[in-house]
Amino acid sequence: MEPVIVIGAGLAGCEAAWQLAQRGIPVELHEMKPRKKTPAHHSDDFGELVCSNSLRSDQLENAVGLLKEELRRLGSLILRCADEHRVEAGGALAVDRHAFSGAITRAVKEHPLITVVEGEVTEIPAEGNVIVASGPLTSEALSERIKAFFPESRYLNFYDAAAPLVTFESVDMTSAWFASRYDKGTPDYINCPLTEEEYDAFWTELCAAQEAEVHGFEDKQVFEGCMPVEVMARRGKQTLCYGPLKPRGLKDPKTGKEPFAVVQLRKDNAEGSIYNLVGFQTHLKWPEQRRVFSMIPALRSAEFVRYGVMHRNTYLDSPRMLDRYYRVKHEPRVCFAGQITGVEGYVESTASGFLAAVELARRLQGKPPVDFPQETAVGALALYISNETVGDFQPMNVNFGIIPPLGYKVKGKRNKNAELSRRALEILDKLDPAEL
Numbered sequence: 404m405e406p407v408i409v410i411g412a413g414l415a416g417c418e419a420a421w422q423l424a425q426r427g428i429p430v431e432l433h434e435m436k437p438r439k440k441t442p443a444h445h446s447d448d449f450g451e452l453v454c455s456n457s458l459r460s461d462q463l464e465n466a467v468g469l470l471k472e473e474l475r476r477l478g479s480l481i482l483r484c485a486d487e488h489r490v491e492a493g494g495a496l497a498v499d500r501h502a503f504s505g506a507i508t509r510a511v512k513e514h515p516l517i518t519v520v521e522g523e524v525t526e527i528p529a530e531g532n533v534i535v536a537s538g539p540l541t542s543e544a545l546s547e548r549i550k551a552f553f554p555e556s557r558y559l560n561f562y563d564a565a566a567p568l569v570t571f572e573s574v575d576m577t578s579a580w581f582a583s584r585y586d587k588g589t590p591d592y593i594n595c596p597l598t599e600e601e602y603d604a605f606w607t608e609l610c611a612a613q614e615a616e617v618h619g620f621e622d623k624q625v626f627e628g629c630m631p632v633e634v635m636a637r638r639g640k641q642t643l644c645y646g647p648l649k650p651r652g653l654k655d656p657k658t659g660k661e662p663f664a665v666v667q668l669r670k671d672n673a674e675g676s677i678y679n680l681v682g683f684q685t686h687l688k689w690p691e692q693r694r695v696f697s698m699i700p701a702l703r704s705a706e707f708v709r710y711g712v713m714h715r716n717t718y719l720d721s722p723r724m725l726d727r728y729y730r731v732k733h734e735p736r737v738c739f740a741g742q743i744t745g746v747e748g749y750v751e752s753t754a755s756g757f758l759a760a761v762e763l764a765r766r767l768q769g770k771p772p773v774d775f776p777q778e779t780a781v782g783a784l785a786l787y788i789s790n791e792t793v794g795d796f797q798p799m800n801v802n803f804g805i806i807p808p809l810g811y812k813v814k815g816k817r818n819k820n821a822e823l824s825r826r827a828l829e830i831l832d833k834l835d836p837a838e839l
């Protein structure tokens with residue numbers, strides 16, 4: 404059998420390659436790292452997390468928690484590696500990013516049916532079955548070819564940003580403390596308090612700090628889910644206090660009271676030697692990041708091991724271009740998977756790679772598609788991005804709004820969400836694993 408060509412060994416590409424290979428389909432996985440790297444990729448490993456090390460909530464009352472649980476039950480490689488390399492993060496699934504990517508890389512490289520081909524792909528292959536999973540920062544040459552592949556349609560952009568990382572050693576723990584919000588679960592976060600005076604000074608400088616230039620992207624569209632902290636700050640003095648600096652449920656043990664504002668730091672590796680500033684994705688110039696973020700008392704002498712950066716993030720106008728199996732409508736031998744399809748987030752990118760591969764494998768084996776129903780998060784996401792009635796298409800995280808309602812009343816939002824998850828998992832569990 405001719406191998407399926409998968410372009411990009413990110414979260415979606417690795418998941419897709421693995422699922423195809425597990426079903427006996429040979430794969431050629433093309434990755435331009437380490438020869439060439441996008442501005443957000445730093446490591447040579449596959450499945451690199453370009454910003455936060457959190458795969459977000461792991462609770463079934465949350466749609467991304469449901470999506471994770473579905474992927475676990477469906478045998479996802481990415482979820483297996485995440486579970487194996489998780490670090491404590493309250494109700495979220497956060498991972499040691501290096502161990503996580505290392506495990507993905509080993510699994511993919513050691514699979515007898517996957518051949519890794521190093522180097523940039525600059526064309527969509529003219530023949531054969533292809534999954535393009537080159538991500539939101541697809542290299543320029545391939546990006547141009549993708550544009551030409553869809554002459555009628557729009558190829559869209561938005562800004563995305565990553566948060567800085569600091570060493571644990573350099574955090575002043577005399578003015579910070581470990582706790583999770585409302586003391587739920589283990590005390591996984593470092594909480595850095597600010598008094599009202601300190602917050603005022605910090606906010607003033609943050610609003611006025613110099614931003615780095617971004618070239619070739621003049622229509623500054625900002626995606627709400629990953630908004631730079633300085634952009635959020637400029638919306639009003641209190642905005643951050645209801646967002647990333649929210650003090651609710653965080654009592655400073657020194658005073659027994661909630662401070663005026665709190666910056667939270669989350670563990671970024673298993674050893675706990677590196678922490679990220681939660682919600683501090685930023686576009687400020689690097690010296691400005693050091694100057695302004697060092698105004699947070701516990702970060703006065705912080706050592707930044709990586710500064711926040713901002714990038715162009717490219718995606719297809721999928722409702723007009725792709726079907727529910729992530730296949731190109733006018734040329735179904737080509738599928739797209741990952742963030743480039745307009746699904747937003749690590750887990751969502753993984754889910755699209757999973758579904759595209761499972762459906763492609765079935766097609767190659769002469770079987771009908773599975774048609775994951777809309778009641779499941781995996782199915783709902785694919786149906787959303789291929790829904791032609793969606794006009795102004797924006798990248799979207801999985802959410803319960805794209806899953807059909809229960810049809811009966813359940814008291815309380817959390818209970819209702821838990822019930823939606825229960826229904827989804829029940830449907831999924833009825834699928835015959837041998838058939839997938």
Ligand code: FAD
Nearest residue numbers: 411413414415435454455524537538542741742748749752
């Ligand atoms: P990627 O993981 O980017 O993988 C694509 C791979 O393709 C890369 O390895 C790349 O080197 C390779 N490649 C690119 N072009 C070529 C080519 N021409 N030939 C061969 N290989 C190629 N999501 C979250 O859930 N949380 C976050 O904190 C978060 N932060 C983000 C920050 C930034 C700056 C960006 C851009 C995105 C962020 N996202 C975040 C969104 C998204 O979840 C990630 O981008 C995710 O990695 C997407 O997975 P993917 O598999 O689609 O692409």
